[in-house]
Amino acid sequence: MNTVEISNITKKFGATLAVDGVSFAVAPGEIFGLLGPNGAGKTTTIRIMLDILRPDSGEVSLFGRPMTEQTKNRIGYLPEERGLYADIKLLDVIYYLAALKGLSRGEAAPRAEAYLRRLDLWEHRNKKLSALSRGMHQKAQFIVTVLHDPDLIIVDEPFSGLDPVNTELIRAIILNLRDSGKAIIMSTHQMHQVEMMCDRIVLIDRGRVVLRGPVQEVRRQFAGNTVEVSGEGPFAELPGVLHAHPHNGGWRLALAEQVSPQEMLRILAAHEGVSVERFSVALPDLHEIFIRVVEATGDMSLETALA
Amino acid sequence: MNKIWLVARHEFRRYVTRRAFLFAVLGLPLLLAAVIFVVALIAGGDATVGVVDHSGVLLQPELYSAQLEDGAPFFVAFADEEAARLALEQGEIRYYFTVPAAYPLDNEIVIYQLEEGDINLYDEIAAYLRASLVEATSVEPATVNLLVAGGDLPVRFVSLREGGVEDPFSAFIFPFFVGFLLVMSIFTSAGYMLQSVVDEKENRTMEILVTSLRPEQLMTGKVLGLVALGLVQTAIWLLVLLALFLYARSRWEFLDALTLPPTLLFIAIAWFIPFYIMMASLMAAIGVSVTAVSEGQQAASVITLLTMVPFWLLAILLEAPLGPISVALSLIPFTAPLTMLVRWPLAEIPLWQMVASWLLLTTAALLSLWLVGRLLRVGMLRYGQRLSLREVRGALRGGE
Numbered sequence: 001m002n003t004v005e006i007s008n009i010t011k012k013f014g015a016t017l018a019v020d021g022v023s024f025a026v027a028p029g030e031i032f033g034l035l036g037p038n039g040a041g042k043t044t045t046i047r048i049m050l051d052i053l054r055p056d057s058g059e060v061s062l063f064g065r066p067m068t069e070q071t072k073n074r075i076g077y078l079p080e081e082r083g084l085y086a087d088i089k090l091l092d093v094i095y096y097l098a099a100l101k102g103l104s105r106g107e108a109a110p111r112a113e114a115y116l117r118r119l120d121l122w123e124h125r126n127k128k129l130s131a132l133s134r135g136m137h138q139k140a141q142f143i144v145t146v147l148h149d150p151d152l153i154i155v156d157e158p159f160s161g162l163d164p165v166n167t168e169l170i171r172a173i174i175l176n177l178r179d180s181g182k183a184i185i186m187s188t189h190q191m192h193q194v195e196m197m198c199d200r201i202v203l204i205d206r207g208r209v210v211l212r213g214p215v216q217e218v219r220r221q222f223a224g225n226t227v228e229v230s231g232e233g234p235f236a237e238l239p240g241v242l243h244a245h246p247h248n249g250g251w252r253l254a255l256a257e258q259v260s261p262q263e264m265l266r267i268l269a270a271h272e273g274v275s276v277e278r279f280s281v282a283l284p285d286l287h288e289i290f291i292r293v294v295e296a297t298g299d300m301s302l303e304t305a306l307a
Numbered sequence: 308m309n310k311i312w313l314v315a316r317h318e319f320r321r322y323v324t325r326r327a328f329l330f331a332v333l334g335l336p337l338l339l340a341a342v343i344f345v346v347a348l349i350a351g352g353d354a355t356v357g358v359v360d361h362s363g364v365l366l367q368p369e370l371y372s373a374q375l376e377d378g379a380p381f382f383v384a385f386a387d388e389e390a391a392r393l394a395l396e397q398g399e400i401r402y403y404f405t406v407p408a409a410y411p412l413d414n415e416i417v418i419y420q421l422e423e424g425d426i427n428l429y430d431e432i433a434a435y436l437r438a439s440l441v442e443a444t445s446v447e448p449a450t451v452n453l454l455v456a457g458g459d460l461p462v463r464f465v466s467l468r469e470g471g472v473e474d475p476f477s478a479f480i481f482p483f484f485v486g487f488l489l490v491m492s493i494f495t496s497a498g499y500m501l502q503s504v505v506d507e508k509e510n511r512t513m514e515i516l517v518t519s520l521r522p523e524q525l526m527t528g529k530v531l532g533l534v535a536l537g538l539v540q541t542a543i544w545l546l547v548l549l550a551l552f553l554y555a556r557s558r559w560e561f562l563d564a565l566t567l568p569p570t571l572l573f574i575a576i577a578w579f580i581p582f583y584i585m586m587a588s589l590m591a592a593i594g595v596s597v598t599a600v601s602e603g604q605q606a607a608s609v610i611t612l613l614t615m616v617p618f619w620l621l622a623i624l625l626e627a628p629l630g631p632i633s634v635a636l637s638l639i640p641f642t643a644p645l646t647m648l649v650r651w652p653l654a655e656i657p658l659w660q661m662v663a664s665w666l667l668l669t670t671a672a673l674l675s676l677w678l679v680g681r682l683l684r685v686g687m688l689r690y691g692q693r694l695s696l697r698e699v700r701g702a703l704r705g706g707e
Contacts, residue, residue, distance in 0.1 A: 050518045069521060077518045083510020088321060099313050100519035144515065 001064050002027050003152050003183035009048055009058030011041075018044045019055070020207035026183045028151070031174065033198035033215070034187040035286075037294050041207040042187050043080060046154055049185075050077060062152065073102040076150035080157050080187075082141045086130035090121065090140055093129060094147065101148035108147065115143045119169055134161045142170055146177065153177060154185045159193060171197065191287040203290065205297045211289070219283040222292070225255040226282040227264055233274030240267060252282060310520040314528025319535050322499050331495055332540050335488075336547035343551055356380045356428070357391040357403025362410035365439040380431050395421060404432060411440060479625060479649055481552070482571050486648040488544050489579050490614060496537035496583070497590040501603045503529065504594030513683075523680030526591055530676060534583040541579075574651050577665060578644040581672040585640060586610070588675035595682045610641070617645040628654035637664045640671035 004026040011019040019041045026032040036042045047053040049060055051067040062071050085093055091112065098108040116122040119139045124132060132140065138161045146153060158174070159167045175197065178184055188194060194201060195215060203211035211218060229235060230250025236243065240259035244251045255264055261281045268276050284292075322328050358368045365371075368382035383400065385391035391403040402420045407413040416436070418428065507513045516525050589610055590603075597603040616636065617624060623632050628650045636646040637656075643664045650656055 047514075050514075052514060052517055072519055075518060077515060079511045079514045081511045083506075083512055085321070085506075085512065087325075096313070096317050097515060097519070100310055100516065 002061075003063060004049060004185070005059075005061040006045070006049060007059050007061075009045070009055040009060065011044055011048060011053060011055050017207050019048065021058070022202075022204065022207070022209055023058075024202050024209070024212065026152075026185055028183050029178060029181045030199040031178050031184045031186055031197050033194045033201035034185055034204070035189075035191075035194065035201055035290065036204035040204045042204055043156065044207075045204065046077075046156065046185070046187065050075065050154070073148065074151045076101075076145040076148065076153045078141060078145040078153075078155040078158055082137060084129050084137070084141060084144070087128055089126050089128055090132065091116075091125040094140070094144055097144045098147050101150075103148045111147055111149075112143065115147060118173075119143065119166070135163060135166055138162055139166060139170070142173075146173070150182070152183050152185075154187075156187045157189070158186065159188065159190055191285065191290060195286050201286075203293055205294050210297050211293050215286070216283075218289065219286070220281075222284050222289045223281050224284070225257065225259070225261070227253050227255065227261050228278075228280050228282045229253060229268065229276055230278045231274065231276040233268075233271070233276075235274075238267060238271060238274075240264060250278065311524050311528040311531065314520070314525055315532035315535065318503065318529050318532030321503075322533070322536055323539065328495070328499075328536070328540075332543050335491075335544060336551075339548065339551055343555055354380045354401040354428070355399065356382050356432070357385045357394055357400040358382050359385050359388050359391050359403060359405045361408040362406050364410050364443055365406060365435070366442055371435060371438065380428065382435065392419070395419065402428060406436075479652055482648045482652055483621075484548070485545065485571065485575060486645045487618075488548065489541055489575065489582075489648075490645065492537045492540040492544065493579075493583055493586050493614075494611065495540060496533045497586050497607065499536070500529065500533050500587050500590040501594045501607060502600050503533075504591050505597065505600050505603060508595065509598070517683070521680075522683035523677075526588070526679045526683060527676060529591060530584055530587040530679075533587050534580070537583050537587075538580075571648070571651060574647055575644075578647055578668065581665075581669045582640075582644045585668070585672035585675045586614075588672070588679045592675065592679040592682050595679060613641040614645070616642050617649060621649065624649050625653065629656075634660060638667055640668045643668045 002025040004024075006025070007023045008021050009019055009023070010017070010021055022041070022045055024032070034042050034045065044053065048055045049062075051060070060067065063074065065071075088096075094112050094116075095105060095108055098112070099105070103111075113122065116125055119142070121136060121139055121143075124136060129137060129140065142155075142158060145155065153174075155174070158170055162170065171193070174184060174186070186194070186198065198215050200214050201212065201218065202209050213221070228247060228250055230248075235241060235251045235253055238253075240256050240263065242254045242256055244253045246252075253264070255261070259267075265279060268274055268279065358365065360368075368384045372379070372382045383394075385394065385403065388403075388405060391400070391405075394400045395403055402418055404416055404418040407415060410416075416432070418432070507516065590607060593603045593606045597606065620632060620636065623630070624636070624646065627633060633646065633650055636642040637650065637660055647656070647661075647664060
């Protein structure tokens with residue numbers, strides 16, 4: 001059973017169509033990337049999913065049924081902008097919000113200690129939040145999101161304001177949670193994180209899903225007529241190669257239109273004086289795909305983006 | 308239910324430990340106590356006053372002093388001015404006055420002092436002189452007492468109108484003061500409520516909260532927490548006030564007329580709890596609808612003004628506690644608690660008015676609580692945008 005199923009939801013704010021027929025499903029044990037430019041409708045989609053907003057049409061099902069009060073205890077949500085209570089001690093904030101998720105003090109205390117120690121906040125536990133740095137705040141809020149061991153975790157920009165060390169800590173926790181069977185929805189603009197962590201993505205622009213699928217499949221879909229080789233040989237002079245430039249210690253070869261990567265492999269194999277150590281179809285990174293898709297959907301269809 | 312309790316406890320604890328709250332709770336009684344003690348100190352008048360009587364008209368000072376109440380000055384006779392001045396300079400007495408030989412034909416009395424004098428001393432000396440002059444004539448002691456009492460002749464007003472009371476001023480002043488304190492504490496809690504809601508809305512904690520519990524539960528919890536806070540504040544104030552009142556009454560006889568009807572407590576509790584709930588809910592509703600605390604305060608001040616109407620129309624309430632304006636103010640939820648408190652000691656309020664007043668107020672309180680839960684659904688995510696009236700109406704009708 002899918003943890004989240006969203007079918008064809010639509011939401012209008014005044015004259016603006018914020019979400020327009022968005023559908024997707026998220027299964028336990030996967031990290032699902034919810035991508036899109038600013039103002040695309042990601043946050044509205046999340047809020048509808050969480051029953052903070054009601055959709056004009058369409059349906060949301062969580063754990064196989066509409067949202068109930070009991071369901072809320074199984075969800076952890078890290079909103080995009082963060083505040084919490086500035087004038088309260090860190091540990092008290094954690095206990096309060098955990099209690100609202102149905103966690104007793106006895107259950108919360110050892111878990112809070114474990115997370116606080118893991119994220120290097122234990123010695124700050126009795127400080128007021130206003131005395132903590134932005135990065136500490138961020139980590140504190142992450143703890144609040146996952147402390148009650150939710151089965152569905154929704155994180156909006158979980159790495160913003162974190163240094164590389166802390167980013168690594170949070171990423172490790174998210175990956176652990178995925179491996180223990182939680183469904184995770186991650187919204188972020190950090191495309192390299194999406195590439196490293198997400199199993200599947202949807203890309204929303206202007207309220208509509210413009211791209212979806214497993215990350216590797218999406219990248220393959222956008223692979224142009226370019227291959228990457230490493231080895232020895234006059235790659236630039238081979239037939240079918242438009243131009244070659246050095247890339248990652250090897251070469252990136254742009255192929256003529258009628259030459260497929262398969263054919264290039266044959267040419268390489270047949271050519272004397274060429275030794276190939278590695279050959280792969282060059283996949284564009286998500287960053288590139290994101291820009292191509294979003295720019296294209298501005299006024300044209302997806303086909304243009306794929307071309 | 309459980310989550311409502313968690314929110315209520317959280318809100319209560321959050322504000323009860325604040326310095327500003329402690330300041331408000333302890334500050335007012337301390338201020339009152341300070342005022343009373345300063346007054347007691349000034350009016351204390353344990354002063355010893357020297358008397359140099361050249362005329363022989365005055366009553367023997369020590370004998371006269373013996374029949375005075377505690378706290379009045381003690382008069383001591385001196386043979387001449389030199390002896391009195393010496394005593395003054397040595398600090399044995401604080402004042403002395405001289406009575407000329409031809410008194411009362413020559414009626415210039417001179418009071419000598421080292422520092423600025425006590426205004427009350429004039430009255431004390433005047434009473435002494437009057438008592439002495441009366442003694443010199445041959446008048447009945449009862450008549451003497453009336454004469455000595457001067458302007459303070461005991462007079463009682465009796466109202467023959469139905470339900471009237473003997474002394475409206477003394478009867479209403481204490482309930483009025485209690486009402487004033489209750490309103491003050493409501494404004495404190497209401498201010499916290501406004502701030503708390505706007506903060507949570509602006510820093511998005513609200514999103515975490517409403518994905519943990521229902522907006523209605525959240526709001527009920529907040530209202531209950533802050534009502535509890537307000538009641539604690541009021542209870543402390545009232546206890547201190549009562550203590551000071553009893554102290555002051557034991558010290559100054561003129562306060563004897565002030566009474567505190569025990570049933571007043573019943574009115575205060577029965578009317579002010581729903582009133583608290585209504586005010587806290589309305590403040591939360593304002594907090595949900597606006598984007599900044601300052602913006603909310605404008606709307607809040609309108610409600611404050613409404614609440615204060617009985618203060619402005621006090622004269623009418625006193626004049627006609629059963630009149631149409633008194634009845635109208637009792638029925639309007641915003642003005643009902645204060646109006647009832649003021650009317651209660653003044654007149655026999657008909658039962659239907661009591662019931663109608665309480666039911667209307669309680670209904671308004673529950674309605675406000677319900678309203679704020681509904682509004683939260685629409686208002687909580689409108690960061691940086693005010694709710695339009697149209698949206699408020701829409702929220703009340705049901706959907707979004």
